Every structure is written in C-alpha cells, then in structure tokens.
Amino acid sequence: MSTSLQAVREIVTASSSGQAALLQVLLAVQDSSPENYVSEEAVNEIAHLLGVSRSRVYSTASFYSVISLKPRGRHIVRVCINAPCENAGKQAVLIALEQELGVSLGGTTADGRFTLEGVSCLGACYMSPAIKIDNRLYGDLTPEAAVAIIRSYGEEDTIEHTA
Ligand code: FES
Structure with a gap:
C-alpha cells in the first residue's frame, strides 16, 4: 500500500519551502508509506503541489539512496x-x-x-x-x-x- 494522496498533500503543506523542501517531502512521504517507498502517484502529486517537474522529483529521489521508488519491507x-x-x-x-x-x-x-x-x-x-x-x-x-x-x-x- 502506498501513501494516500491526501497524506501527500498534508506532508507538502507542512513542509518548508526552498531547496530542502523536496527532499524533506520525499522522506516524509516514504516514512508514511507502509511499504517504505515513494509511489508514482505520490511523485506526480508532489511535482504538482511543489510546482516542479516530475523528472526533478525522480532525479532527486534517485540521487539519494535512502529513498526508494519501489515497495520495500516494513x-x-x-x-x-x-x-x-x-x-x-x-x-x-x-x-x-x-x-x-x-x-x-x-x-x-x-x-x-x-x-x-x-x-x-x-x-x-x-x-x-x-x-x-x-x-x-x-x-x-x-x-x-x-x-x-x-x-x-x-x-x-x-x-x-x-x-
Ligand atoms: S564503515 Fe562506518 S559504519 Fe561501517
């Protein structure tokens, strides 16, 4: 089960602005996922809400090994x-x-x-x-x-x- 879009919205709303926001949001979204990852739907929603491209979200998520784009264990x-x-x-x-x-x-x-x-x-x-x-x-x-x-x-x- 991935993070719900409502949870993604709440995380983005609560995040700070600026350079660190995207990483912060990715980590929080991943933490809220029972399967410890950031789903494609979550990536789309984050890009939309932060006003950045999907490729920027993907490249940031891919850069940090602590973030996974695939489901993992609890x-x-x-x-x-x-x-x-x-x-x-x-x-x-x-x-x-x-x-x-x-x-x-x-x-x-x-x-x-x-x-x-x-x-x-x-x-x-x-x-x-x-x-x-x-x-x-x-x-x-x-x-x-x-x-x-x-x-x-x-x-x-x-x-x-x-x-
Ligand atoms: S080398 Fe630093 S914790 Fe293993």
Missing part, C-alpha cells in the same frame, strides 16, 4: 559494506542475516516485513561491524547477535532494543 535492515566493517567481520554477519531472512542484499522477505540493503558507512565505524534497522543502530555484531536482533522483532514489532 523494516529496512541496512548492512554497512565499507572497509572498517568488512575487516571487522561484516561478511559473516551478512551471511547470517541472508540465511535468517531468506533473501540476498536488495531482497524483501516473502512476508513483507524486512528488506535487506547494503550501505556505505552508517557513521558507526567505532562499533564495526554495524547494521541499522530503520532508525536504530546495532554494533559490535557477531552473526549470532545479528540473528537474535532480527528474531527480537516480534509480530507487533514493539520490542525495545539497545544499540
């Missing part, structure tokens, strides 16, 4: 693939996550709960290897710890975690 699991995390054991953590979730990097679980993505540095190099699930960082991971974190996300996803 939770985004981001694995740092940069050298410090690589050297600290990222590959074993990634393999464990792929096995636990049953998807490769870029994939979404069949139940739509998780999308696994690779990113270039999470700003948490001091606790490599690190991953981020939605807005929460986890570091100094072992493969077992990474799997336990995934499993701690219950059906209601209400469990609190520590970084």
Whole structure:
C-alpha cells in the first residue's frame, strides 16, 4: 500500500519551502508509506503541489539512496559494506542475516516485513561491524547477535532494543 494522496498533500503543506523542501517531502512521504517507498502517484502529486517537474522529483529521489521508488519491507535492515566493517567481520554477519531472512542484499522477505540493503558507512565505524534497522543502530555484531536482533522483532514489532 502506498501513501494516500491526501497524506501527500498534508506532508507538502507542512513542509518548508526552498531547496530542502523536496527532499524533506520525499522522506516524509516514504516514512508514511507502509511499504517504505515513494509511489508514482505520490511523485506526480508532489511535482504538482511543489510546482516542479516530475523528472526533478525522480532525479532527486534517485540521487539519494535512502529513498526508494519501489515497495520495500516494513523494516529496512541496512548492512554497512565499507572497509572498517568488512575487516571487522561484516561478511559473516551478512551471511547470517541472508540465511535468517531468506533473501540476498536488495531482497524483501516473502512476508513483507524486512528488506535487506547494503550501505556505505552508517557513521558507526567505532562499533564495526554495524547494521541499522530503520532508525536504530546495532554494533559490535557477531552473526549470532545479528540473528537474535532480527528474531527480537516480534509480530507487533514493539520490542525495545539497545544499540
Ligand atoms: S564503515 Fe561501517 S559504519 Fe562506518
């Protein structure tokens, strides 16, 4: 399910003006989507309401890897693939996550709960290897710890975690 057009209108109305507005709106629209993406309908509405071209909206959305134009899982699991995390054991953590979730990097679980993505540095190099699930960082991971974190996300996803 994508963001409703009414929700898009409310987000655009509440946004600031100027250069930052488009990115701000794209992030907010994506956050409001249960499938963590910006739909084509939302792109059209944003372009219309902000008075910019659709291609400008698309190019901005495409430029920032944090924005997706395709449906994703409810939770985004981001694995740092940069050298410090690589050297600290990222590959074993990634393999464990792929096995636990049953998807490769870029994939979404069949139940739509998780999308696994690779990113270039999470700003948490001091606790490599690190991953981020939605807005929460986890570091100094072992493969077992990474799997336990995934499993701690219950059906209601209400469990609190520590970084
Ligand atoms: S290199 Fe992995 S968090 Fe920075």
